[in-house]
Amino acid sequence: xxxxxxxxxxxxxxxxxxxxxxxxxxxxxxxxxxxxxxxxxxxxxxxxxxxxxxxxxxxxxxxxxxxxxxxxxxxxxxxxxxxxxxxxxxxxxxxxxxxxxxxxxxxxxxxxxxxxxxxxxxxxxxxxxxxxxxxxxxxxxxxxxxxxxxxxxxxxxxxxxxxxxxxxxxxxxxxxxxxxxxxxxxxxxxxxxxxxxxxxxxxxxxxxxxxxxxxxxxxxxxxxxxxxxxxxxxxxxxxxxxxxxxxxxxxxxxxxxxxxxxxxxxxxxxxxxxxxxxxxxxxxxxxxxxxxxxxxxxxxxxxxxxxxxxxxxxxxxxxxxxxxxxxxxxxxxxxxxxxxxxxxxxxxxxxxxxxxxxxxxxxxxxxxxxxxxxxxxxxxxxxxxxxxxxxxxxxxxxxxxxxxxxxxxxxxxxxxxxxxxxxxxxxxxxxxxxxxxxxxxxxxxxxxxxxxxxxxxxxxxxxxxxxxxxxxxxxxxxxxxxxxxxxxxxxxxxxxxxxxxxxxxxxxxxxxxxxxxxxxxxxxxxxxxxxxxxxxxxxxxxxxxxxx
Numbered sequence: 383x384x385x386x387x388x389x390x391x392x393x394x395x396x397x398x399x400x401x402x403x404x405x406x407x408x409x410x411x412x413x414x415x416x417x418x419x420x421x422x423x424x425x426x427x428x429x430x431x432x433x434x435x436x437x438x439x440x441x442x443x444x445x446x447x448x449x450x451x452x453x454x455x456x457x458x459x460x461x462x463x464x465x466x467x468x469x470x471x472x473x474x475x476x477x478x479x480x481x482x483x484x485x486x487x488x489x490x491x492x493x494x495x496x497x498x499x500x501x502x503x504x505x506x507x508x509x510x511x512x513x514x515x516x517x518x519x520x521x522x523x524x525x526x527x528x529x530x531x532x533x534x535x536x537x538x539x540x541x542x543x544x545x546x547x548x549x550x551x552x553x554x555x556x557x558x559x560x561x562x563x564x565x566x567x568x569x570x571x572x573x574x575x576x577x578x579x580x581x582x583x584x585x586x587x588x589x590x591x592x593x594x595x596x597x598x599x600x601x602x603x604x605x606x607x608x609x610x611x612x613x614x615x616x617x618x619x620x621x622x623x624x625x626x627x628x629x630x631x632x633x634x635x636x637x638x639x640x641x642x643x644x645x646x647x648x649x650x651x652x653x654x655x656x657x658x659x660x661x662x663x664x665x666x667x668x669x670x671x672x673x674x675x676x677x678x679x680x681x682x683x684x685x686x687x688x689x690x691x692x693x694x695x696x697x698x699x700x701x702x703x704x705x706x707x708x709x710x711x712x713x714x715x716x717x718x719x720x721x722x723x724x725x726x727x728x729x730x731x732x733x734x735x736x737x738x739x740x741x742x743x744x745x746x747x748x749x750x751x752x753x754x755x756x757x758x759x760x761x762x763x764x765x766x767x768x769x770x771x772x773x774x775x776x777x778x779x780x781x782x783x784x785x786x787x788x789x790x791x792x793x794x795x796x797x798x799x800x801x802x803x804x805x806x807x808x809x810x811x812x813x814x815x816x817x818x819x820x821x822x823x824x825x826x827x828x829x830x831x832x833x834x835x836x837x838x839x840x841x842x843x844x845x846x847x848x849x850x851x852x853x854x855x856x857x858x859x860x861x862x863x864x865x866x867x868x869x870x871x872x873x874x875x876x877x878x879x880x881x882x883x884x885x886x887x888x889x890x891x892x893x894x895x896x897x898x899x900x901x902x903x904x905x906x907x908x909x910x911x912x913x914x915x916x917x918x919x920x921x922x923x924x925x926x927x928x929x930x
Contacts, residue, residue, distance in 0.1 A: 388417025388714065389681070391427040394440050395447035403447075407454045410482065414457065418715050418722070419484045419492050419574065422681070423448060423459075426467070426477030435467035435475030448480060457484040458553035462677050462712065479677065481712060483553040483574055492575040492715055493783075493794060497596055497630065499621035500607035502584035505637040505697060509607060510579050512697045513707070514547045516559045519697045544582060544595045548783055551575045551711045566784035576783065577710055578795070579605075586617055590847070590854070593894060594810075596628055598735045598852035599795065600750055602716050604632040610694070611642045613650045614657065623834070626663065627903040628892055631716075633683060633691040635706065640696040647694055658690055665690040676705045680712035725792035730754035730762065732798070732814040733852040737805060744778075745805045747814075748797040749852065754816065756780065756790040756798070762814045766823045767807060768883040770912055775803050775814070811853040813886045822911040825884045826860070828877045829893050831904030839867035840902075846895040848878060850906065853885045857895075875907060884912055 390413050398406060413421035425444050426436045436444060445461075452459045462479045498506045511525030512518055519525035548566060550558035550573025558573045570576065580599050582592045596604070604625045608618060625632045634654060639647050651669060658665040668691045670676050679691035691709065695702040736748040756762075758779055765772030780787050782796040790796050798814075815821050833840055844859045857878040865874055891906045 386416055388413050388421040390421060390423050391429055391431065392423055392425050392444070393428050393434060394425070394436055395444040395451075396440055397443065398447060403451070406447075407451050410451050410457075411455055414455065414482065414484050420714060421482045422462070422712075423480045423482060424477065425480065426475070433467050433477055435477050437473045437475060441476055441478060445478070445480070448482075452482055455484065457482050459483075460555040463674050465674075481555060483555070493578065494576070494603065494713060494715060495578045495580060495599060495601040495795065496710075497580045497582055497599070497601035497604045497625075498607060499582055499592070499596075499604055499625065499632075500584055501609070501612070501616035501618045501621075502586075504584060504607045504609040504612070504618070506584060506607045507581055508697045509635065509637055509695075510547045510581055512700075512703065514549050514559050514579070516557070518700050521698045525697060544580060544591060544599075547579045547581060549577045549579065549710070551577075555711045557707055557711075570783050570785045575711070577713075578783070584617060584621075589617070589620075589896075592621070593624065593849050593896070594735075594852075594854060596624055596630065597849045597854075597892070597894060598733060598750070598810075600752075600793075600851075601630055603713070604630045606632050606634045608634060608636050608650065608654065610636050610639045610647045610650050613653050619657075622657070622663075624894075627834075627894065629687075631683065631687045633679075633709075634693070636692065636694040637697060639694050639701060640699040651692060651694065654692060664688060667692055669694075670702075670705050670709065673705065673708055676708040677712055680709045680714070684714045684716065722792060725753045726755055728753040728792075729819045730756050730760070730814075730816040731819070732756060732762070734764070734808065734812045734814065735810060735852050737808050737810070738797075739805055740799070743799050743801075745800045745803045745808070746797050747800065747808065748795075750795045751790050751792055753792050755792070758788055761817065763817050763821075764808065764812055764814045765821070766812070766884050766886060770823055770884045772815075772821065773807060774817070775800050811855070811885060815886075821886055822909060823884045823886050824909040824911050826877065826879045826910040827887055827906055828863075828875055828908040829904045829906050830873065830875050831893070831895070831902045832873050833868045833870055834901040834903060836868070836870050836900045836902075837898075839869055840900065841867040844897070845881075846878075846897040846900065846902075848880075849894040849896075850885075850887055850891050853887065855883075855885060856881045876904075 427433055448459060460481050462481050464476050464478045467475045467477055500506050507526035508519050508523060548569060550569045552558050552572055553574040558569050580595055580601055582595045636650055655667040658667045666689045668679050668689055670679050670691050670693050682689045683691055693706050731753045732751050733749045734747045738746045740746050760777045763772040763774055778799045778801040780790050780796050780798055842859055845856055848857045857880050859876055860879050861877040863875040868874055887906055887909055889906055893904045893906055895902050
């Protein structure tokens with residue numbers, strides 16, 4: 383049994399002494415902190431992982447003790463599953479797995495972001511509509527109407543922009559969603575775990591939007607939706623490749639199983655398994671058929687990224703939808719509490735992904751806080767502008783999942799209101815940082831890349847669209863080190879120059895580039911920073927640090 387992590391093995395907890403009880407409570411607090419408010423207790427298991435099992439009354443007494451412990455720390459417990467152990471005794475012995483979830487204090491609910499990928503017409507938006515609205519689809523796309531943001535999407539039935547949907551779970555593991563016509567604020571208040579689905583476009587034409595959604599919103603997991611009757615077609619392979627290139631762990635949902643025979647569903651699943659086992663993927667498919675499988679899948683999936691759970695479900699008949707809910711409920715966060723605390727101690731840095739103008743509020747920006755802490759009323763600088771400057775601004779208020787929030791912590795997505803700040807000065811791809819950070823910006827950078835696909839040879843002077851985090855801009859290839867040209871599958875270090883304006887980049891950031899059918903991935907290795915003098919910033923660190 384691991385010392386850190388949020389899984390605890392307990393043989394039995396029958397009538398502990400007061401001293402032992404205090405010790406157990408302290409241990410539970412530690413496990414909850416490790417899992418950021420969630421822990422799994424396996425009762426009837428020895429510390430070395432041996433499955434011993436308990437008799438009926440010992441198990442009842444143990445669960446009673448566990449309830450007492452949970453009450454003491456202010457948590458709720460739900461039994462995930464029970465299992466009988468084959469032992470040579472006449473009494474049946476059981477082991478039980480219990481999820482302990484702490485009711486969040488100060489609105490610190492667990493927040494997981496799941497990007498939804500898949501080919502056009504595979505049923506992504508409908509599935510999200512069914513999960514978040516709580517009613518089944520009529521087979522003609524009624525469930526997804528609330529997810530669309532534009533009229534042309536409703537008319538063609540195709541998602542072209544990025545929309546967000548939220549699904550909450552309370553501390554007992556029940557789904558909290560719009561079924562009782564709740565508002566988003568109510569869902570946030572009564573949930574101890576939130577899952578934000580990022581609904582991306584499946585159509586090829588909107589590929590740049592999909593890539594932007596995957597690189598800038600930093601999803602924790604991706605859900606690849608494959609329609610059972612068409613199998614792997616169109617952009618499915620491409621989306622699978624994107625998720626793997628960006629190292630986002632993904633699971634697969636085979637939708638529309640009500641439309642076709644069992645044999646067709648099995649054929650699609652086999653096709654998926656074959657692709658996942660290929661040398662390029664090296665994944666281990668795990669087909670989920672029961673609640674038990676769903677619990678195993680969620681725990682294994684978080685521990686080893688090689689496992690890919692596969693669900694077969696229908697948004698119309700509702701078949702196996704519950705298994706997906708069980709899986710999402712138990713899915714633990716990827717980063718533990720220690721990594722998040724380290725991020726929070728760095729200086730503030732907020733990525734700007736979307737910009738709106740809201741009447742009576744002024745300019746509002748949406749995005750993710752990648753490090754540090756951001757409070758209401760804080761002074762930050764935003765940039766780089768077209769001529770490479772940073773401008774001062776003040777954060778007037780913060781909203782997270784449509785409800786007001788005082789403090790934003792690293793890794794959380796939110797919208798910040800900037801008051802009367804001029805909207806035309808902002809664009810996607812900017813960053814808001816604390817003034818003492820002295821951010822480095824560059825127009826020329828080097829990256830180690832792998833060319834995934836290119837029709838002819840890739841050489842100097844070639845123009846590609848580069849995606850790094852929330853930055854996307856056209857860049858020119860200035861130099862390929864050590865080679866004249868590149869062919870498909872080759873690696874090299876390449877120097878790029880941004881065409882329009884300098885951007886804020888970090889060394890080691892993941893990079894994706896594309897142009898027509900050309901695609902490549904890599905990471906930034908070196909930046910040619912523009913010094914602050916050229917930048918129009920004065921050298922003195924006095925109050926007049928930024929010139930306008």
